[in-house]
Amino acid sequence: MNPFRRLKGPRLGTKLMLLGMLLLVVPWFSYRQLVEMERLLIQGQSHAQLLTAEGISTLFNGREDLFNDLPVAVQDYESLFAHPLQSAIRLDAKFEDWGGQLDNKVLSFGSVTGDTDGDFRVLLGERGGQLYVFMWINDPEPVYRKLDLLRLDSADQIRLSFIRTDGEDGRISLIPTEPGVATAYEMDADWRFAKGTPENRVQAVLVQTEKGWQAEFRLPLDMLGSSRYFGMAFVDVDDPEARTIANNTQTLPKAGKESFNLVVLRSPEVLNIVKGLGYSGARIMVIDAQKQVRAETGAEQTSTTSPDVDSWFDTPLEVFHFLRPYLHELTTGETWVSGSRPEDSTAIADRTIASSLNGEPIAVRREIDNDQEIIMAAHPIVSEDRILGTVVVEQNINEIMTFQRSAIEQVVLFSVASLFTVFIALLAFAGRLAWRIRNLRREASAAIDQYGRLRTNELSNEINSGDEIGDLARSVSNMLSKLHQHNTFLENMPRTLRHEINNPLNTLNTSLENLATENPEIEGSKYLESAKRGVIRIGSIVQNLADAANLEESLAAEELEVIDIHLLLRSYVNNCSITHKKCSFVYKGPDFPVYAAVSDFRIEQMLDKIVDNAIDFHRTNSPIKVQLDTNRDYLQITVANRGPTLPEEDRRSLFDSMVSHRGSHNRLHFGLGLYVVRVIAEHHAGFVRAFNLADNSGVAIMVQLPLAEGINDQRSGYADEETSATPPIAQTG
């Protein structure tokens, strides 16, 4: 056996599948591209925002006036910062609507501990051109205004001092008249009497609490001059009888000429400039060197709804979102970071502003909420050698990013889906291709039987396919049909030969006869006799060849009949003793009929050939044994003779056509005899074997034929006990 035969390559299907796997590289590249694109988009966005910030900051460069509303440095004053308020405030002395994030901005005035009578805490806010103030006042003994007293400094009150737009001093007192209600009056220079009617532009609510007061009031920023000097004081009256001022806690410095606080608001000028620059989805803030917001416009769009996509697409997108971290790690080798935590985020914002106030333009990406991501760009505002502040442009990139991402994800998903489809299609195609080729191979190899004869002259598979396999099938089919033609020619050769030879043979024969008739003196001459024998020999050779060639054809035309093979064999062996007087024959068979469906004289012809063969090789004076055995399904005829054994290599080819192992001395044999035996045995659905006897004393030829169904008795007894005791002639090899 050839050891290389085992080294078969992978099957076609496997190869195509492996090649198909290469396609998986495409989504990997796609994903890498997606990540890269995302990075580029964000970078572009950051850059754009930074440019915006820079553009805006150039508007403020050198405009120190806008930041320094005061002739003196801001840090000389105790500043009251008015914080921008996110929502509308209802004047009800309740702090809930101010929003929680301002808790740490509350300023305390009065004693250090903050729990002394008259101490207060205050928070300022600004919204819609109004200045809002919320105060928590410590005052265990609240005293309301007594209506019949004209002097107003005889009750608890909040005093507001400021410089009006016209440059004059402004004084307003907020005096509680009954629980929950306070009235504002413009006061004279000594804070004693009201200058006319109540000041309605200032709205205030004072509510009494356990500790004292909670006050909430508002006044329009228009009342203040552009410099926004503004101060507050709480005047505490404890004795409702004496009505003298017990404490006066103020935000104003107690001494000094400039006895005002500075309300640092977002500068309207700055705001005006910035307002025009606001664009959709972006928040622009101008922050001064004290990190206070001086102007703000626009709002980040904090959309919570994801961009519209087809509903059927949601599920794969969700799957994609879910898979994304793994996918990311798989393709890029980095851990997926979806964003920093909110605490970190605030720190990032602070750091960004700080670094920008150090003169360095910066853009960072941060997450402000679970799903909201913004890009924050800050650019410093410079004036000569000083940094006045910074312009911060914040834009929520979530919507853009989500939209862009989902678009890319869709593309990626589609490509993955189509790749998968292509992959599956390729796989199916490969499978089908392999199946077709296998079919073709099976049919092609089945077209020739084990003896090398053609069984068919064309293929039926794939003949009508238009592709290369069809071409292959057609060419193989064509080959087969040509081979068949050639084979037919070869098979017909003996018959043609007989036709062609018979005519000259007839001429020869009739001529010889006429010759003898014409010349009676040569009748009986040995030359004439040998010429006649020659004619007969040629005739018989041609006849035998033609018979062998026609054998299968004529067998097919014959009907089988069920006969008793035992009877046939007994009669046959009996007759053999008569016809072949030189040999002795022994027959052993069962004592019951053995029925088989056969063509009787074909079996006879077969036996003739086997017996001829046995006679030719038998040792003189040794009997030729014919034995019939039966099994459940088949009968077995064995013809054995003593004599020379068969070489091992001859055993296979013995029953092939034109194979003779008699040597060259016997010219009348063409090796057709045992070929005829095989053809007849196979025609009866049986087979023939030749083997050497167990003791190497001779050769046996064994033919097995199927029994006729349903007729034979299932008997195993033999007439001769001795015969049944000995097994059929043992085989060797």
Place this chain on the structure above:
Amino acid sequence: MSKSIAIVEDDPDQRANYTDAITAKGYNVSAYGSRREALQGMETQLPDLVVLDIILGEEVDAGFQLCRELLTKSPSLPVIFLTERINEIDKISGLRLGAWDYLPKPISLEYLAERISSLLRIQETRMQNDHEVSPSAKRIGDLSLDQEALLVSWKGSRIDLSGTEFRMLAKLVRMPGHAVSYETLMHATMQSLVTNNTINTHMRNIRKKFEKVDGDFASIKSEYGFGYRWSQS
């Protein structure tokens, strides 16, 4: 008056051989090499017997055609096919056309002459007796065999056998109950090249012809390895 025999054979050597041999037997022989020649020659006067080859020159079925044409003119004309086409199918078609005998090549001239004389005699007998069973008929049980008219009947029904078949049957029934060897039967065919198979084929044909008129016919028995036997059941 000598009988006239027509021989149609395309091979000049064989034609000459036949002509010589048959003329020597005292017949009036006219030989033709092709179908056209034969038709022309036989147009005015039909011979008493015709020997035909099937393949004539390029025409592979010329013999069959000629046979058909001649028998149309005279249905009782004895026709012998003498041909190298010895396939069963050819033989059957030949006999079905109405030929009296079908002889394969190579043939013994002696045998051919004998067949001719035999057929002429049968023809004469038939003409005289007009299909009555002649008194010369031999009776073996249900079988009646008229050697002269080459007529066979089984249980009264006529059975058409070819000349060869008739001879073999005659040989077989000569000693009813006794096995007749292949060799003896081969001699009966009077052909030079006969194998066991040929005998088997002939015997099977004879059996079939008998079975056609009698489904239970079983008088021809095989003696495997030896020959055949006629058994009186």
